[in-house]
Amino acid sequence: MDYPRQLLDLPRMLFSVTFIALMTLACFWVVQPFILGFAWASMVVIATWPLLIKIQGLLWGRRSLAVVVMTLLLVLLFVLPVSILISSVIDNSAPLVAWATQPNRLTLPTLHWLRDVPLVGHKLYSGWQTMISGGGGPLVTKIQPYIGQSATWLLSQVAQVGSFLIHCGLMILFSVLLYIRGERVALAVRHFAIRLGAERGDASVLLAAQAIRAVALGVVLTAIVQAVLGGIGLAVSGIPLATILTIVMFIMCIAQLGPLPILIPAMIWLYWSGDTTWGTVLLIWSCVVGTLDNILRPIFIRMGADLPILLVLCGVIGGLLAFGMIGLFIGPVVLAVSYRLIFAWVHEAPSPSEMHDPEKHLSDLSEL
Structure with a gap:
């Protein structure tokens, strides 16, 4: 029995796609702020x-x-x-x-x-x-x-x-x-991810959450601790503009440069002005604050995921240029999430050494 072929309604598809695109752009325009x-x-x-x-x-x-x-x-x-x-x-x-x-x-x-x-x-x-x-x-x-x-x-x-x-x-x-409503929102996001990519979509959401927590704990929290302690040292030592220097120190700590580019010139200024007592105090305090990230960052990173320092640095600079001050937080997270997802996707495939073993290839040729 022959069934009539259903004709492809191309105008209907074009209008449907156009309508969906316009609705998406309109929604984005409304929620953009x-x-x-x-x-x-x-x-x-x-x-x-x-x-x-x-x-x-x-x-x-x-x-x-x-x-x-x-x-x-x-x-x-x-x-x-x-x-x-x-x-x-x-x-x-x-x-x-x-x-x-x-x-x-x-x-x-x-x-x-x-x-x-x-x-x-x-x-x-x-x-x-x-x-x-x-x-x-x-x-x-x-x-x-x-x-x-x-x-x-x-x-x-x-x-x-x-x-x-x-x-x-x-x-x-x-x-x-x-x-x-955190549990409901998380369930809705995971359900949407499963609708898009099945099990891989759900795994991507979990990896994104892991990367976000890694940046927040391993980078931002360490930077906050170092900047606060360094700012206390600047204020107690009598350094002028201690508040602004603390904020700059926080930005440098997020960029993985550490607090020493701010603390060392302040220490030199104290010695240059003749205040050797507070200069020595700031020197000892700088040694403690400058090495604190070597203790805190591994502890915090174990709670999340290990991320390359270059990736964090690019995220800080690019986020700052793209989004302003808020980009200090958004930039590293966006690159970290993308890095983790691409890393997981690449490692789903077997490595070239597993696919093409030289010894096995030679043995196959010898049999021929």
Whole structure:
């Protein structure tokens, strides 16, 4: 018996795909202001979920009380330090901009210490003095506008911190919602992943959660501990602008550069100014803080997954350039998740040595 062939309705398929694409773009357009906040909240909730469960157990199994405690912790860890940073940057940037933009305020140093350099000291000193007396004025005049523009640009970047605060608020709001309904959201995400990729989709979700926790524990938490301890050392030693230096130290710790690029110049400045007592104290404290990551990071990484340092560094720099300050957290996580998924996908296939064993190949040829 012959059945009539069902004709392919090509216009219907094109209109269906177009409608789905338009609806997807419209949904993305609507939720675009909330994507970064929700992504950040998802990372925070995944990384701190075991802590929420422990706090819930201590509070008689009440999820609502545990959510309140976690919300207060997030406010103390994110909103309060950023507010302090904004006020400190604003207070200290205005005098810098005023000094840099005023004419005839920038002069080249005399560098008398060049005379003490062996062999070439006198020649360097005489050449520097000639440049100061002859061409120093025009040189300073040319450099002056760029210094003023650079200082003004740095101050203008403070406006981006307002956007960062908005994302912080959205992050806390979404975190509260995810803390309350975390199990349902996780089940829905895994169900969607299974719908897309069956067992491999579910495994990808679990690997992504593992990578997020590894970055949060092995990188961010270690950076927070080192930056806080280093900032305490700077403040106690009397280093000016300790708050801004602490934030810069935190960024360097996330970029796997450590706190020493900030602590060593501060220590040198203390010795140069004659305060040898606090310089020695900061030296000892810097040795402790600088080596602390060698102890903390392996402990934290065992809780997650081992990640290459180069990958974390690229994630920090690329995330900072792409998303601003929030990219410090999102960049490493995105690359870590992608790295873990690609790594797992590649290792699903047998290695070339297993597929083409040279000895087995030679034995097969000898039989022929």
